Amino acid sequence: MKETEKLNITKSRELYEEALNFVPGGVLGARKPGDFIAGEYPIFLEKGQGCRLTDVDGNEFIDFLCGYGPIILGYREKEVDEAVYKQIKDKGFCFTLTQKFQNELAKKLTKIIPCSEMSIFLKTGSDATTASIRIARAHTNKLKVMRCGYHGWHDWCIEMKGGIPSKFYEDVFEFQYNNLAQLEELMATHGENTAAIIMTPFGHPNHQKMQTPAPGFLEGVRKIADKYGAVLIYDEIRTCFRLTMGGAQELYGVTPDLTVLGKAMGNGYPISVVTGKKNIMMAAESKLFISSTFFPNSEAFVAALKTIEILERDNVLEDIWKKGKGFMKNIQALIDKHDVGAELTGVAPMFYITFKKDETGAYKGKRKDFYTQMIRKGFFFTPFHHAYICYRHTQRDLDLTLNAMDESLTFIKDKY
Incomplete structure (x- = not known):
């Protein structure tokens, strides 16, 4: 099987070299070249539409990262963006006090999320x-x-401990x-002094196979939390508004005390x-303080x-x-x-x-080769x-992806 030609990512590389002079590492977090395949993936993107991305060199891709999860509908979704434009143009979005959209969204969540009775709105998953x-x-x-799971970059939970x-x-x-x-x-050992059990109710550990809950697992965690008087928190940043509207707690029928939402919402x-x-x-009314200049901004509520x-x-x-x-x-x-050792996990x-x-x-070589072939083919x-x-993936998009996977797996089989 012939190897797919490497992408031209000249402008991405130039921007990255420039960025190294002004931003530590050029780009931060899970967007560094090493978090993909260095030298193969674009580093800077230009635009998106529907389920497609275009990088600064003009390469177009059918995207399956969806911004690391927030894009549930598609990029530049017209109805959503126009609602936001209207709010910004007609009324503004950053004020000293709160706008009515807070109440509207909080009431909406009580109808969708099984555990929802009251809500606090923030900006990022780590905030929440x-x-x-x-x-x-x-x-x-x-x-x-x-x-249990990845819960953001703050001091209490991040795996990299530098500076903490x-x-x-x-x-x-x-x-x-x-x-x-x-x-x-x-x-x-610690139950009598445990304030919270926080977990992803659907297993999506970093760099590892995905897992659905084993029979009795979520129910067992619920019982343990109740036994020790701990608050059970579901981190549904990735799963809510994607697995179901009400998240994994709705799908699996086990209700936590608190839920954290974000991304697709x-x-x-x-x-x-x-x-x-x-x-x-x-x-949160009187025992603690949560505040930010930007938490009440209405454009995200409208979206x-x-x-x-x-x-x-x-x-x-x-x-x-x-x-x-x-x-x-x-x-x-x-x-x-x-039959090259590939494994598929997860849900639809x-x-x-x-x-x-x-x-x-x-x-490791098979993994690198597979994803190298896929990005070169435009996926x-x-x-x-x-x-x-996402919603804007069409059947044709998926069929094209399957064809590229077939070719990429053939390449690996021939090579190994």
Whole structure:
């Protein structure tokens, strides 16, 4: 099988070299070249439309990263953007006091999210997860936290500890998804002083296969939280408004005390939420302080309200599940056909192709080659993060992707 020609990313490289003089590392976080495949992926993007991206060199891609999750409808979604434009043009969006959209969105969430009775609105997922921990600690007057999953970049939860005193995270303990015994052991030691158990109810650990909850796992965590009087928090930044409107808690039927929302709710506009039971949320009234100049900005509220309207009106998630199920079935057929150690995990709206680890380390080469061929062919995935399907992916887009996967897996089979 012939290797696909490498992309021209000259302008991306030039911008990156320039950025190194002004921004530490050129670009930050999970957008660094090393978080993709250095030398193969664009570093700077120019525009997006629907499910397609164009980089600064003019290369076009069918995108499956969706901005790392916020794009549930599509890029430059006309109805959403026009609602925001109208708000900005006619009334403005940044004021000293709050606008009515806060109330409208909070009421809407009580109808959609099983645990929602009261809400606090913020900007980022890290804002919201950190606020949820502060609320739980203030409500329980306890200190310790059990965590499962990625919850952002703040001091208490980030894996890279540079610049963070150990006392800021010494009371936070990690347990693995679907490992109820591990949580039980931790709680047997720390349970009486545990304020919160925060977890992703659907397993999407960094750089690893995705997991659905084992029978009894979520129910078991709920019972442990109740036994010790800990606040159960679901981090549904990625899953709510994508797995179902009400998130994994609706899909799996286990309700937490608090939920953290973000990403797909605003179709790319910056908004996040802590929502949950009134008796716990009320700790934020007088026991703690949460505030930002930009938290009440109304453009993101307007975007969220319009996005939710479209999701409900057009049965968007039903469409995504239907397309995604067929897509995943066909991907699995290709994996079975080529037998090169590829693995498919996840569910229809969010999935991940990994490669089985082996003693020789060949899986790393296969992974690099597969995703290199895909980006060269014009399909935007990453080796180190799961993929998403958005509303604007058409069946033709998915069929083109399957054809590219077939060719890429053939290349790997021939090479290895």
